[in-house]
Amino acid sequence: MTKAELLKFFHDIGIVPVVKIDDAEKAVPLAKAMIKGGIPVAEITFRTAAAEEAIKNVTRECPEMVVGAGTVINPEIAKKAVAAGAQFIVSAGLNPETVRWCTENNIPCVPGVCTPSEIELGLSLGLDTLKFFPAEASGGVKMLKDLGGPFPQVKFMTTGGINPANVVDYAKTPNVLTIGGSWMVKADLIENEQWDEITRLCQEAVLAVQGLEFVHVGINTADSAEAEKTASTFALFGMTVNNGNSSIFMDKSMEIMKSPFYGTKGHLAFRCPDLERTAAYLAKKGFTIRQESVKYDAKGRMKVCYFNEEVGGFAIHLVKG
Numbered sequence: 001m002t003k004a005e006l007l008k009f010f011h012d013i014g015i016v017p018v019v020k021i022d023d024a025e026k027a028v029p030l031a032k033a034m035i036k037g038g039i040p041v042a043e044i045t046f047r048t049a050a051a052e053e054a055i056k057n058v059t060r061e062c063p064e065m066v067v068g069a070g071t072v073i074n075p076e077i078a079k080k081a082v083a084a085g086a087q088f089i090v091s092a093g094l095n096p097e098t099v100r101w102c103t104e105n106n107i108p109c110v111p112g113v114c115t116p117s118e119i120e121l122g123l124s125l126g127l128d129t130l131k132f133f134p135a136e137a138s139g140g141v142k143m144l145k146d147l148g149g150p151f152p153q154v155k156f157m158t159t160g161g162i163n164p165a166n167v168v169d170y171a172k173t174p175n176v177l178t179i180g181g182s183w184m185v186k187a188d189l190i191e192n193e194q195w196d197e198i199t200r201l202c203q204e205a206v207l208a209v210q211g212l213e214f215v216h217v218g219i220n221t222a223d224s225a226e227a228e229k230t231a232s233t234f235a236l237f238g239m240t241v242n243n244g245n246s247s248i249f250m251d252k253s254m255e256i257m258k259s260p261f262y263g264t265k266g267h268l269a270f271r272c273p274d275l276e277r278t279a280a281y282l283a284k285k286g287f288t289i290r291q292e293s294v295k296y297d298a299k300g301r302m303k304v305c306y307f308n309e310e311v312g313g314f315a316i317h318l319v320k321g
């Protein structure tokens, strides 16, 4: 994978688990459990003596797993990790020597930063994707938003203190490329071989990072007359009528279309912060984007789309927000 492909992969998955493993024999069943849970990527940290062997085992046995090395504090460890099969290098801090070795050897490298000066050092070394660590202790989402002001070109892999309760806040933060963390692969879960639980936590994390929220149902009608009649009937139930050009909104939760629109019966709209990520997630479940429905924002990111496949007679609609 090129660096650009790897970063897109990180973005689309939305989660890069941080693994600390004591027994290299457990690395392959762990990788299999993660793949089953929808997360075919891991940062195996050099915090244990088993890291190198674990990377080797996963690289050999699970070719679909994208495995990288974490806690790489110097070029010597980077060399060892890459020789073992690591496809990317992550560190908690920024060691210019490690970054230079990775750049010279074409190895994607995401060093850790948590201050503006460290970000400038990263930029001066040619990096615009950095790890924000320790995220929660360094100011979390608020700090990331503030860093977005002077450094709009920088995207962050955020880790440190992120868990199911706050992961969606990070997913909604525009300069967050992807989210790292250990909560779905905790050392005791690995130690006790709780592979099903790891799969379940991975699935839960993949869903959480989408930040999906149901917003409205769209109802198709034949024409404006039928739409208005339908609207006045729903008004009997206390819903507010907002008449638009192509549809009538009832409160914010129902949209009565003034013509037959997408979906046999209508559509179901879900809000999410990152349509590219959620479209990639849904693609794995068999959903394909209805290309003519896509609208983009000024930055060229999707802000609205529909899918070709129906659920219960309804088209699925994503709205950025």
Ligand code: 3PG
Pocket: 018, 070, 092, 133, 159, 160, 161, 162, 180, 181, 182, 183
């Ligand atoms: C890291 O190195 O990125 C962190 O140890 C992961 O943070 P967490 O353990 O708080 O998830």
